[in-house]
Amino acid sequence: MTGDLRAAYELAFGRTISDSQWWRVRGILGKHQLEINQVNLQLLAKLRLLLPGSAVAVSGLLTAYQEAEKLTQNTNTFIVGSELVEILRRVGVCPHRTTLSRWFNQVANGYKRNRQYSVEHVKSLLILAFLYKAKMLQKTRSKIEERNK
Missing domain, CATH: 1.10.1220 (Arc Repressor Mutant)
Known part of the structure; x- marks a missing residue:
């Protein structure tokens, strides 16, 4: 087995x-x-x-996936772009416009405020967002550790 x-x-x-x-x-x-x-x-x-070159370990990938699943389990089949950006802000992910644009280009052929995105696209975007958040926290911790040396 x-x-x-x-x-x-x-x-x-x-x-x-x-x-x-x-x-x-x-x-x-x-x-x-x-x-x-x-x-x-x-x-x-x-x-x-x-995400082969991710700075976050595989364990972080699974955590991001589980968080994305939780956020999308009660949603409709589609989410409007502006709502998705608001969801990102609520979970504490506030990347630059260019970063958001890159994520949407990777996953859903670009961003439009009024476009409807499928739940699968939303999950992929949320995973990218949670990995981004983890990476930023990791960078912040390493900067703090360097200052304390």
């Missing part, structure tokens, strides 16, 4: 992984109270492939 799950992860990830990496993958899912099944393993592989 475990071999089948590992094979499913490797297939979704696009290459074989070492025993220690497989052990870490299982540990990450356990830490986030996610069942080790094919769907969750494919989700994790997809997140790792989506």
